[in-house]
Amino acid sequence: MNNPVLENIRRSLGRTAPTSPSPRPAIYPPRQAESTEAEIVRSLEEVRKLSGVAQTIHADTVPDALKTLVAEQNIKKATAWNTPNLQQLQITHHLASLGVELVSPNAGKHDLALCDLGITEADYLLPETGTLVLKSSAEKPRAVSLLPRVHLAIVRPGQLRPDLHQVFDEARHDPYLVFITGPSRTADIELTVTLGVHGPKSLYVWMLEEV
Amino acid sequence: MSETPTYIGFETYTEHIPPSIPAAVQQATGRFVGGRAARVAELPHFEQLRQIASDIRLHTIENLDFYLERLAEQVTAAGGHVHWAATAEDARQIVLDLARRHNVHLVVKSKSMATEEIALNHALEAAGIEALETDLGEYIIQLAGTGPSHIIVPAVHLTKEEIAAIFSEKLGIEAPADPVELTRIARQVLREKFLRAEMGISGANFLVAETGTLVMVTNEGNGRMCTTLPDLHVAVVGIDKVIPDWDSLTVFLKLLARSATGQKLSTYTQFITGPRRAESEFGPREFHLVLLDNGRSNVLRDPLGRQVFKCIRCGACANVCPVYKNVGGFAYGWFISGPIGAIFAPQMLGTPVARELPYASTLCGACAEVCPVKIPIPAILRHLRRRVAEGDSLAPATMPAPIRAVAKLSAFALAQHWIYRLGARILPLVMSIFRRGDWIPSAPYPLSRWTKARPLPPFTAGFRQWWQKRKTGL
Known part of the structure; x- marks a missing residue:
């Protein structure tokens, strides 16, 4: 196939035909994981440094934690991913009993935009930066972590990965990934840091520890 | 400002800089320099990461054809569409055709240098399509009708009072001079646009050849909105943005935010491989990647100059540049400013258009010290000064022939110690003809250009003689 751009690149690089490159220079090795406890502490600390709210919870403290969140953020309408983990925690059931109206995560964008709270779970968590890694699928719509003004992500210790390397090894063939490191922020007006310019204003990260 | 310039008058511009510009710019650069330093101090292997990043970028540039071909294959395999744009005009046409074909009325844009480069907004507006910048700073300067003064915080030259006045005038609302309240207004106005837009346009920070993945970094979330809500996502990206694989990303993602804003990672990093797979997951139904050449493939001919393409657009070089800090972004006359702009524009636009920019530097070397991919900016600046003076394959020399001849002769003479010594003996004799007192x-010309303004001190002794005398004198 004739491609003038590629041909001109080859001409400029002094080649007439495509060549296979030598191996790419080696990368830097990943950081070593500390103990699970230390990694959890570190992750939650990093989220807090970025004005996120981070805490550890247990399956039986979920209802209380939700109650506090709903009151704190004045949640009227919410949506949540349809994943087995979240179903097992009966998140939507607890929210409904708190009088919160539930919207399907597969509802249209206009409906999701009216939600106060979007609940997801993180597929991975990076301790060094407090970064949540979320995949995307019909059960895990992207807009749930984006359109509502509050985002709650539930994560388990098993999702901790020491560095980007391990996340990429597992997820590089996923069609979509998003890293979330703190709530949406800007400093575009007089360098004043303001949260929630387009994405969620508030980010909650709950580390679900097994009893 | 966003149109392709025909001449960049850096010096003329710097004669009329309002004092508010350097003040605001220095506030921003001071913040980012401090943040970067703190992040670098935390990472003991930062220097090694820089070296690896530099090696990978150089490797990619030297094999650009290979990685671009691989990228295009992978994007297509993932269900995306690849368009090759040799020129800015080609790129504009591709985007306009897509917009027309999909009956697009409103486009939401995430900050993208490539679309600035091709002046896409003007083309869309001329075609009757509303194109809205959605990064808060970009939105403000779009409303204000000015260009960016800083790569990361483009509206930093405007005060909150000025922004409030712009919002009140353009949006027809009562806007208070309060950053939080102004941000809330922008959120409200733009949210409605995000939900309504039929097309999202973005750039990319990296393109991963291995899987055809577009990597995009934002803090506000506008980039996610533009690539999640509209049915059509068009990314316009320079061909220099490709990297080999995900392993390389581990290096660049660690360097980018730390070097740019002093964050460990920006708030949102998206990895997009093709369009959505299921309708209910959100994301675009169609994904188009426009690969923009626009002269880059010609720049590759210069083995030193092409290192400009190692750039990952962090802006660290501008933040430390004493010239940039005093003139701000506008002075560089195109979409990319600071030291990197001074080596990018002359190569892309040709030395006749941007011949002042290689001189817009003190060659202090601060930029090269902070560059996360080790671009030898001062060396390229000196190289480009030579290209400006002596001419290059694209342009004739701007320095007159006699001066070039004298420079060549001096270069030869200074390299031969016997000529140098002879000259040092003869010169005082020659000078004595013109000497009047001390x-x-x-x-005579060309030295008359000096003596018109002030007298010239005569050479009294050669350096060697002076040195000898000084030593024995001690």
Whole structure:
């Protein structure tokens, strides 16, 4: 196939035909994981440094934690991913009993935009930066972590990965990934840091520890 | 400002800089320099990461054809569409055709240098399509009708009072001079646009050849909105943005935010491989990647100059540049400013258009010290000064022939010590012809250009003699 751009690149690089490159220079090795406890502490600390709210919870403290969140953020309408983990925690059931109206995560964008709270779970968590890694699928719509003004992500210790390397090894063939490191922020007006310019204003990260 | 310039008058511009510009710019650069330093101090292997990043970028540039071909294959395999744009005009046409074909009325844009480069907004507006910048700073300067003064915080030259006035005038609302309240207004106005737009346009920070993945970094979330809500996502990206694989990303993602804003990672990093797979997951139904050449493939001919393409657009070089800090972004006359702009524009636009920019530097070297991919900016600046003076394959020399001849002769003579010594003996004799007392009040051309303004001190002794005398004197 004739491609003038590629041909001109080859001409400029002094080649007439495509060549296979030598191996790419080696990368830097990943950081070593500390103990699970230390990694959890570190992750939650990093989220807090970025004005996120981070805490550890247990399956039986979920209802209380939700109650506090709903009151704190004045949640009227919410949506949540349809994943087995979240179903097992009966998140939507607890929210409904708190009088919160539930919207399907597969509802249209206009409906999701009216939600106060979007609940997801993180597929991975990076301790060094407090970064949540979320995949995307019909059960895990992207807009749930984006359109509502509050985002709650539930994560388990098993999702901790020491560095980007391990996340990429597992997820590089996923069609979509998003890293979330703190709530949406800007400093575009007089360098004043303001949260929630387009994405969620508030980010909650709950580390679900097994009893 | 966003149109392709025909001449960049850096010096003329710097004669009329309002004092508010350097003040605001220095506030921003001071913040980012401090943040970067703190992040670098935390990472003991930062220097090694820089070296690896530099090696990978150089490797990619030298094999650009290979990685671009691989990228295009992978994007297509993932269900995306690849368009090759040799020129800015080609790129504009591709985007306009897509917009027309999909009956697009409103486009939401995430900050993208490539679309600035091709002046896409003007083309869309001329075609009757509303194109809205959605990064808060970009939105403000779009409303204000000015260009960016800083790569990361483009509206930093405007005060909150000025922004409030712009919002009140353009949006027809009562806007208070309060950053939080102004941000809330922008959120409200733009949210409605995000939900309504039929097309999202973005750039990319990296393109991963291995899987055809577009990597995009934002803090506000506008980039996610533009690539999640509209049915059509068009990314316009320079061909220099490709990297080999995900392993390389581990290096660049660690360097980018730390070097740019002093964050460990920006708030949102998206990895997009093709369009959505299921309708209910959100994301675009169609994904188009426009690969923009626009002269880059010609720049590759210069083995030193092409290192400009190692750039990952962090802006660290501008933040430390004493010239940039005093003139701000506008002075560089195109979409990319600071030291990197001074080596990018002359190569992309040709030395006749941007011949002042290689001189817009003190060659202090601060930029090269902070560059996360080790671009030898001062060396390229000196190289480009030579290209400006002596001419290059694209343009004739701007320095007159006699001066070039004298420079060549001096270069030769200074390299031969016997000529140098001979000259040092002859020169005082020659000078004595013009000497009047302790000074030379007027000398023949070209030295007359000096003596017109002030007398010239005569050479009294060669350096060697002076040195000898000084040593024995001690």
